[in-house]
Amino acid sequence: MSIEVRHVRKSFQNFTALDDVSVSIGGGELVALLGPSGSGKTTLLRVIAGLEIPDPHPDSAVLVNGDDILAGDLRQRRVGFVFQHYALFRHMTVYDNIAFGLTVRPRAERPPKEEIRERVTRLLQLIQLEGLANRFPSQLSGGQRQRVALARALAIEPKVLLLDEPFGALDAKVRQDLRRWLRRLHDELHVTTILVTHDQEEALEVADRIVLMNHSRIVQVGTPEDVFHRPASQFVMDFLGHVNLFHGRMDGDQFVVDAAPGAPEACVYARPFQLDIHRTEAARTTTRAKVERILAAGPVVKVELTSEAGDPILAEMTHERLRELKLAVNEEVYVALKEMQIFEEDYSI
Amino acid sequence: MKHATRVLPGFGLTLGYTVFYLSLIVLIPVGALILKAVSFPFETLWQAATSPRAIASYQVTFVTALCAAIANAVFGTLVAWCLVRYSFPGRSIVDAMVDLPFALPTAVSGIALTAVYSKSGWIGQWLHPLGIEVAFTPLGITVALLFIGLPFVVRSVQPAFEELDPAVEDAAAILGASRWQTVLRVLFPQVMPAILTGFTMSFARGLGEYGSVVFIAGNMPFRTEIASLLIVTKLEQFDYAGATAIGCVLLAASFALLLAINLIQNRWLRRWGGAV
Numbered sequence: 001m002s003i004e005v006r007h008v009r010k011s012f013q014n015f016t017a018l019d020d021v022s023v024s025i026g027g028g029e030l031v032a033l034l035g036p037s038g039s040g041k042t043t044l045l046r047v048i049a050g051l052e053i054p055d056p057h058p059d060s061a062v063l064v065n066g067d068d069i070l071a072g073d074l075r076q077r078r079v080g081f082v083f084q085h086y087a088l089f090r091h092m093t094v095y096d097n098i099a100f101g102l103t104v105r106p107r108a109e110r111p112p113k114e115e116i117r118e119r120v121t122r123l124l125q126l127i128q129l130e131g132l133a134n135r136f137p138s139q140l141s142g143g144q145r146q147r148v149a150l151a152r153a154l155a156i157e158p159k160v161l162l163l164d165e166p167f168g169a170l171d172a173k174v175r176q177d178l179r180r181w182l183r184r185l186h187d188e189l190h191v192t193t194i195l196v197t198h199d200q201e202e203a204l205e206v207a208d209r210i211v212l213m214n215h216s217r218i219v220q221v222g223t224p225e226d227v228f229h230r231p232a233s234q235f236v237m238d239f240l241g242h243v244n245l246f247h248g249r250m251d252g253d254q255f256v257v258d259a260a261p262g263a264p265e266a267c268v269y270a271r272p273f274q275l276d277i278h279r280t281e282a283a284r285t286t287t288r289a290k291v292e293r294i295l296a297a298g299p300v301v302k303v304e305l306t307s308e309a310g311d312p313i314l315a316e317m318t319h320e321r322l323r324e325l326k327l328a329v330n331e332e333v334y335v336a337l338k339e340m341q342i343f344e345e346d347y348s349i
Numbered sequence: 350m351k352h353a354t355r356v357l358p359g360f361g362l363t364l365g366y367t368v369f370y371l372s373l374i375v376l377i378p379v380g381a382l383i384l385k386a387v388s389f390p391f392e393t394l395w396q397a398a399t400s401p402r403a404i405a406s407y408q409v410t411f412v413t414a415l416c417a418a419i420a421n422a423v424f425g426t427l428v429a430w431c432l433v434r435y436s437f438p439g440r441s442i443v444d445a446m447v448d449l450p451f452a453l454p455t456a457v458s459g460i461a462l463t464a465v466y467s468k469s470g471w472i473g474q475w476l477h478p479l480g481i482e483v484a485f486t487p488l489g490i491t492v493a494l495l496f497i498g499l500p501f502v503v504r505s506v507q508p509a510f511e512e513l514d515p516a517v518e519d520a521a522a523i524l525g526a527s528r529w530q531t532v533l534r535v536l537f538p539q540v541m542p543a544i545l546t547g548f549t550m551s552f553a554r555g556l557g558e559y560g561s562v563v564f565i566a567g568n569m570p571f572r573t574e575i576a577s578l579l580i581v582t583k584l585e586q587f588d589y590a591g592a593t594a595i596g597c598v599l600l601a602a603s604f605a606l607l608l609a610i611n612l613i614q615n616r617w618l619r620r621w622g623g624a625v
Contacts, residue, residue: 051519075525087516090621091538101524104534136620149520156524 001159001192002027002066003048007059010043010052017043018054019216025209027065028190030183032203035213036239041196042164044213048194049081049162050074064159080158080191084165086145088137094148095133098123101156123151126185143174150182154189161193167202175199179206200240204228212236234269234343243269244313246286246337255286255337268340275315276336277303277325289313291331296322303327305335379600386597389590397591398598402570403579407598410576413487414555417494422548425502426540432503433510447503450496455560462493463565485567490575493565494555501554502547509543542617549610556603 003025010018017040025031033041046052047062050069054060061068069077089097096103098120102111111119124130127147129140137145146166153161166182167175183206186193197203203210204224212220212227220232231237248256250266276282289305292312301322305313313335317325327333386394397403432444450458466473466483473483483489513536521531559577566573574582576599583592 049523051523074522075527077523078525079523081520081523083516083520085514085516087514087520089517089521089535089539091541091617100521100526100534104521104524104526104530138621152520152524 001064003160003192003194004061004063005044005048006061006063007057008044008047008054008062009057009060010040010047010054016216018047021216021218023211023218023221025192025194027192030186030193030195030206030208032207032210033194033196033213034200034203034210034239035198037198039213040216041198041213045162045164045194045196048160049079050077051081078156078159080153080156080161082146082149082153082161082163082166084168086137086142086149086169088145088149088152090137093134093136094124094129094140095120097137097148098151098155100152119155120151123155126154127151141174142170143178146170146178150185154191158191161191163193163195165196165198168197168199175202182206204240212239214239231341237269237341237343242272242314244272244275244315245269245311246307246340247309248286250342255340255342266342268337268342270337270340272302272314272316273300274337274339275313276338277305277315277317277321277327278334278336279325281334282336286337287313287335289333289335291327291329291333294322294327294329305333307335382593382596382600385589386593389593393590394594394597397583397588398594400591402574403576403591403595403598405571406574406576406579406595407602409487409490409573410556410599411602413490413494413575414552414558417491417498417555418548418552420491420495421498421502421551422544425499425547425551426506426544428499429503429506429510433507447500449500450498451500455497455558456564458496459493459561459564462489462496462561466492466565484565485569485573487573489565489567490562490573493561494551494558497558497561498551498554501550502544505547505550506540506543509540513539542614545610545614549607553603553607556599 005021005023008018008021009016019040021040021044023044033044035041043052047054051074054062054070060070062070064077089100092100099116102116102119105111110116120133121130124133127150129144129147129151132140132144137148140148146169150163150166163182167178170178179202182195195203195206207224209221209223210227211218214235220227220236222230227236228240231240237243246255246268248266248268250256255266255268287307287309289307291303291305293304295302295304296319300316301319303315303317303322305315307313315335325333428447432440432447463470463484465471466476466489468474468477468482468484470484476483481488483492517535517539518531521535522528526534557577559575559581562575563578566575566578568574568578576595580592580595583589583595
C-alpha cells in the first residue's frame, strides 16, 4: 500500500518538529527515514502511525492507499509499529504478546481461537522463536524481544509497517544480523515499510530508498546509490560517512589546494576511498601531507594524515597498495583526489 | 577460604547492623511475647484464645481490616492514577493531603471521624435517615481503617504508574485495543504488584490499628470490639495470659498473611523481571 504525506507540519509548544514535509512512498517499498536526532524523523513516523496529530492546515494530508487517514480512527488504521525499546507487555508471555492485536478485536471481527493459535505459531516460526512461546519478555535477549515486537506488529496483518529505530538499543553484531533478517523478511512479505534510523550504514544497507531529514525538513530522497554518490548538499555528504574537506580554487577543471589570494574559492569533498596516496607528485596531486597513523586491522587500510595546512585527512587503500607504497608513520607523501564532490555554495558548517 | 572482594564496601557492617537493629526493634519484643506465652500452661492460653468473645473480636478485626484494605486498594489506585496522569489545579495540595493520615495522631482522627459520622454529625445526619449507622458499628471501624490505610496504597501505586512506559500504551492502541482494553489488559496488570503491596500494608495496618478505632467503634463485646482493644481490656483486668494468647493469635495470623502475599508478589516479579 502506498503512503503519501502532503504538506505536514507539526510543532510542539515553541519547537517545530515537521516543517511542511511532503513525501510519497510506493507500495511494497522499504524506505529509511534517515537523519540526526532532532531532525523530525520520528515525529514524521508517528504522524503516519496516527500517534501524533499534525497541525491543522488545509493542504495537510496523510494518505494510505489514497484514503486520508487523519480523519479515521487510530484503531482502524491497521498499522504495524515497532518501538525502539520494544514496548512489549511485560506481564504477558511471548504468545500473548503476539496474539494481543487479534484478541482485543471486537467479538464479531475476532478470528476463532484456533486461527489465532495458527497465526501466532506461524509468526513464531517467522521470527525463529518457536520454542519460546511461553517465555516472558524479561527472559529474552534484546534481539529476541525486538523480533517478538515485530511479530506482534505483523500479527494484525498491517497495511504498512513502521519501525522506529528498531535496532537502536541492540549491540552491533545483533544489529547487523537483524538488519539482514529484516531485509529478507521484507522481500518475503512485501509490506510497505518505513524504517527510522540515525545510522547511515543501516539505511544504506537495508532500504530501497532513503529519505534524508535535517532540521524538520526533507533534504534529499533517493536510492542509497543516489544519496551516497550524488548527495544534494554538504549536509547529506557529511552525514552519510566520513568526508575530507579541502579548501582551494578551481583551475579549469583541476582543483588546486593552495588558494591564491583573490581567486574564487572552492571547496571539495572527498570520501576516504576517493583519495590516493603517492610517493611522488602525480597529475592529480592535491596536497602534501604527513602520515600520522596507519590502521591496517580491517578489510581496508585506513591512513590518517595531516595536510600542510594542518587539517586532518583520512584515506583508505587496499592492503596490496600499502605493501606497494611501503608507507611508514611520519613520512611525507602526496594526496591525490580520484573523485570529488564540489559544492559551490552552502559549504560553511 | 579466599574472600571475594565486593564492589560495595561495608557488607559486614550493614548486615550486622541490620540484624542487630531488627533484633532490637522487632525480634526481641516479638520474642518476649512468645516467651511470655510459653510461661503459661497451654490449656489456659487455648481457652483464652478461643473464648467466644475473643473469636468474635478476631472476626470483627479481620473482616473490617479486609474490607477497608480492599476498598483502599480500589480507591487508592484511583487517587494514584489521578495524581500521576492528570494535572489539575491544586494537585500538589491533594498530593500532600494523602499523607495526612500518616501524620495525624490516631486519637485525633478517631474522634474527628466519630464526630462527623455520629447521628448528629455532618455526614452521619444524612446517613441516619437512610438507616445507615456508621459510628459505633463495624462500618465505623471500617471507615476509620479506610482513613488510616489510604496513604499506603496511594504511595505504593503512584511510583508504579509513574514508571510505566508510555510507548506500551501507544503499542496497545496501535494494535487496536480500545482505551478500556488498554487500561484493563495492559496498564492494570502492570501495576498489580504495587497495588498488592499497598493492599498488604493497608491490611496489616488495619489489623493492628487501635487508636482511631476505639473512638468510633463503641467497643461492644461481640459486635464492635476489635482484638487489640480486647488485649488492652484483658491487661487492665490483669489477665496477662488472656492478653498474651490473643496477641499470639494476631501475630501468627498477620505473619502468615503477610508471608503469603509476599510469596505471590515474588513470583510475579521474578517472572516479569526488570523493566521491559
